[in-house]
Amino acid sequence: MSELTLSIDxxxxxxxxxxxxxxxxxxxEEGKDTRFLLHGRQAELEEGxxxxxxxxxxxxxxQPEVVAMNAKPSSALRKAKGTSMWSMIEAVKDGRAAxxxxxxNTGALMAMSMLALRKxxxxxxxxMTAVWPTLEGRCVVLDVxxxxxxxxxxxxxxxxxxxxxxRAVFGKERPTVGLLNIGAEEEKGPDAIRLAGEIxxxxxxxxxxxxxxxxxxxxxxxxxxxxxxxFTGNVALKTAEGTARxxxxxxxxxxxxxxxxxxxxLLAGPGLKDLRKKMNPSSVNGGVLLGLNGVVVKSHxxxxxxxxxxxxxxxxxxxxxxxxxxxxxxxxxxxxxxxGSESVDG
Amino acid sequence: MSELTLSIDxxxxxxxxxxxxxxxxxxxEEGKDTRFLLHGRQAELEEGxxxxxxxxxxxxxxQPEVVAMNAKPSSALRKAKGTSMWSMIEAVKDGRAAxxxxxxNTGALMAMSMLALRKxxxxxxxxMTAVWPTLEGRCVVLDVxxxxxxxxxxxxxxxxxxxxxxRAVFGKERPTVGLLNIGAEEEKGPDAIRLAGEIxxxxxxxxxxxxxxxxxxxxxxxxxxxxxxxFTGNVALKTAEGTARxxxxxxxxxxxxxxxxxxxxLLAGPGLKDLRKKMNPSSVNGGVLLGLNGVVVKSHxxxxxxxxxxxxxxxxxxxxxxxxxxxxxxxxxxxxxxxGSESVDG
Numbered sequence: 001m002s003e004l005t006l007s008i009d010x011x012x013x014x015x016x017x018x019x020x021x022x023x024x025x026x027x028x029e030e031g032k033d034t035r036f037l038l039h040g041r042q043a044e045l046e047e048g049x050x051x052x053x054x055x056x057x058x059x060x061x062x063q064p065e066v067v068a069m070n071a072k073p074s075s076a077l078r079k080a081k082g083t084s085m086w087s088m089i090e091a092v093k094d095g096r097a098a099x100x101x102x103x104x105n106t107g108a109l110m111a112m113s114m115l116a117l118r119k120x121x122x123x124x125x126x127x128m129t130a131v132w133p134t135l136e137g138r139c140v141v142l143d144v145x146x147x148x149x150x151x152x153x154x155x156x157x158x159x160x161x162x163x164x165x166x167r168a169v170f171g172k173e174r175p176t177v178g179l180l181n182i183g184a185e186e187e188k189g190p191d192a193i194r195l196a197g198e199i200x201x202x203x204x205x206x207x208x209x210x211x212x213x214x215x216x217x218x219x220x221x222x223x224x225x226x227x228x229x230x231f232t233g234n235v236a237l238k239t240a241e242g243t244a245r246x247x248x249x250x251x252x253x254x255x256x257x258x259x260x261x262x263x264x265x266l267l268a269g270p271g272l273k274d275l276r277k278k279m280n281p282s283s284v285n286g287g288v289l290l291g292l293n294g295v296v297v298k299s300h301x302x303x304x305x306x307x308x309x310x311x312x313x314x315x316x317x318x319x320x321x322x323x324x325x326x327x328x329x330x331x332x333x334x335x336x337x338x339x340g341s342e343s344v345d346g
Numbered sequence: 347m348s349e350l351t352l353s354i355d356x357x358x359x360x361x362x363x364x365x366x367x368x369x370x371x372x373x374x375e376e377g378k379d380t381r382f383l384l385h386g387r388q389a390e391l392e393e394g395x396x397x398x399x400x401x402x403x404x405x406x407x408x409q410p411e412v413v414a415m416n417a418k419p420s421s422a423l424r425k426a427k428g429t430s431m432w433s434m435i436e437a438v439k440d441g442r443a444a445x446x447x448x449x450x451n452t453g454a455l456m457a458m459s460m461l462a463l464r465k466x467x468x469x470x471x472x473x474m475t476a477v478w479p480t481l482e483g484r485c486v487v488l489d490v491x492x493x494x495x496x497x498x499x500x501x502x503x504x505x506x507x508x509x510x511x512x513r514a515v516f517g518k519e520r521p522t523v524g525l526l527n528i529g530a531e532e533e534k535g536p537d538a539i540r541l542a543g544e545i546x547x548x549x550x551x552x553x554x555x556x557x558x559x560x561x562x563x564x565x566x567x568x569x570x571x572x573x574x575x576x577f578t579g580n581v582a583l584k585t586a587e588g589t590a591r592x593x594x595x596x597x598x599x600x601x602x603x604x605x606x607x608x609x610x611x612l613l614a615g616p617g618l619k620d621l622r623k624k625m626n627p628s629s630v631n632g633g634v635l636l637g638l639n640g641v642v643v644k645s646h647x648x649x650x651x652x653x654x655x656x657x658x659x660x661x662x663x664x665x666x667x668x669x670x671x672x673x674x675x676x677x678x679x680x681x682x683x684x685x686g687s688e689s690v691d692g
Contacts, residue, residue: 135592145528148536182491182580190494190577215584219592228581231536234528235578236585238561243589246481246565250624251597257617264617268610271603278596 003033006315007097010040011066011084012104014302020103021048023308027316028057030309034316037097039063039087063087067108069301076108077115085109089116092294098319101286101311103299110146110289110298117292120324122331125150126291127158128230128298129165130237131284131314136221138284140166141180143230144237146289150229152195153339155179159200160330161290162225163207168321169314175224178213180232188212196227203337206330241281248279282307286314291327295319349379352661353443356386357412357430358450360648366449367394369654373662374403376655380662383443385409385433409433413454415647422454423461431455435462438640444665447632447657449645456492456635456644463638466670468677471496472637473504474576474644475511476583477630477660482567484630486512487526489576490583492635496575498541499685501525505546506676507636508571509553514667515660521570524559526578534558542573549683552676587627594625628653632660637673641665 010017035057042062049058065083067076080086085104092100093116127143142162159177166175181189200209213222255265285307287298295318299311356363381403388408395404411429413422426432431450438446439462448455473489488508505523512521527535546555559568601611631653633644641664645657
């Protein structure tokens with residue numbers, strides 16, 4: 001791989017800039033030939049960079065302001081100038097960096113990215129991704145909250161973007177795609193989903209469409225790409241997080257219930273360590289607002305260094321891929337099929 | 347408690363009638379003074395009843411037909427007469443039984459119940475419930491699939507019905523209610539949810555409304571009643587099932603990874619047994635289509651005897667409660683507030 005420059009919002013996230021710098025250090029130890037453009041308060045950053053021996057690969061772009069984690073997107077937009085987040089995005093826009101990462105305020109990041117990078121030609125609405133652990137490995141779910149709803153045409157665009165994304169990030173030649181619904185039969189579900197399903201089944205969009213999937217199919221790894229509207233995707237993602245937390249609590253209780261249980265847990269140590277690793281949200285950290293002229297990865301605000309390194313890896317993989325070109329080609333294919341002026345019955 | 351008669355679709359479910367009879371036996375061993383009206387093939391049933399010593403509390407209503415598990419609701423409706431399911435519902439309608447249970451085809455059961463029992467006055471759309479295990483115990487989520495969507499008025503009706511249901515089933519004096527959304531702030535989410543939220547916050551409906559809850563709040567037990575539309579609720583429920591299954595698989599793998607792990611699991615035995623009990627879907631089996639003139643409980647088709655007994659217990663609790671009266675009173679309160687002709691901005 002050729003040298004890559006990534007743009008980093010060094011001030012975004014609950015424990016910035018320390019966790020950000022730790023994440024960069026961890027990623028750089030993997031031996032990737034990557035340089036970083038760090039946006040934030042120079043005085044605060046230089047010390048940490050030097051202490052971690054990262055001076056050779058990090059350049060600081062001094063920005064005095066930080067977007068508050070609880071700021072409303074509209075207010076953040078008005079005061080964007082001079083913030084580390086805005087500066088990070090501008091570097092992606094100008095081509096000084098191939099992709100960007102921020103662990104800051106999600107709403108602000110989406111709004112600023114939309115404004116600065118603008119939508120790709122042919123995209124009606126960008127969609128936010130989430131990588132999801134499954135029995136088979138990982139899948140990507142989109143949209144998980146960039147929009148409140150989606151019509152059939154938008155769902156198809158999500159399918160095109162998600163398929164290219166899965167190829168870039170999971171390295172699968174031909175990712176499988178499913179539409180999230182409440183039954184497997186063709187006649188089930190709301191109009192928009194049925195129409196999108198009909199088109200994905202019958203038109204040549206170059207997508208390996210596997211039909212409808214239900215909520216339980218996501219974690220089972222039934223498909224590589226799960227397409228849904230932003231409201232449903234957001235609820236599903238958070239419901240899964242809550243359930244995983246509940247079950248983890250049960251397991252912890254079971255393994256500390258008595259002295260014997262505790263001794264058992266000690267013996268089962270290596271297996272349980274593996275379990276903790278699998279359950280660690282760091283391994284799937286990083287969402288991307290797909291459909292813009294540029295790649296910006298959103299890291300979880302509370303991600304640790306492992307998690308931040310995962311988000312950087314995601315940005316690097318996307319930057320090295322043909323994701324943007326593929327999406328452009330896919331969307332041309334969609335528009336050639338004249339999709340967008342149909343009804344379920346028509 | 348006075349003597350109760352429950353109506354049972356003895357032929358519905360993957361392992362009917364054996365599991366049904368085992369469930370009845372298990373429930374009756376709890377010492378409840380309950381009689382059962384069993385609908386199904388007399389010849390098949392009598393033997394099992396006698397073998398389990400249930401003759402004194404079971405009466406059979408001979409019905410030759412069984413609704414196929416994969417029959418479409420419309421087709422099942424046309425051929426309802428003579429089926430064990432239809433006969434079970436008719437006994438509830440006629441007042442020969444205080445409530446009914448079936449582990450048969452869900453779509454057919456909903457369609458037949460709607461047709462035979464009809465909607466309560468003031469209810470626009472019935473809603474299907476699911477009991478959900480939480481860190482705090484249990485909560486009820488509705489609608490989980492009776493409808494595809496819900497407007498503000500319907501969401502409020504779901505809140506009224508769910509609140510009474512939680513009181514009847516969980517025995518809580520004043521259950522708390524939340525609206526499922528994708529953020530906690532009042533201005534978040536689709537129009538229908540924002541309008542419903544505004545009304546539940548500001549009008550005196552006698553409901554302890556706690557505002558919006560997000561997907562992760564369900565399993566955390568943030569509220570006793572989670573109100574949502576049928577599409578979202580169904581996706582959330584199945585997503586949680588899939589996630590729980592994924593995590594359970596991880597745990598099993600961790601505890602059988604090596605001979606030491608296995609020994610550890612052996613030592614932790616009692617705690618793990620507790621875990622299996624908590625993760626056992628039998629403990630939360632049973633959904634109810636709320637808003638009809640009569641109570642019919644849907645057991646999972648694959649429920650075991652434990653699970654079937656749980657569904658019977660649910661039917662008995664509802665039959666003993668003031669649930670129907672309370673819902674009627676609640677809906678009058680809603681209609682007095684003139685809800686149903688408003689917009690978010692109006």
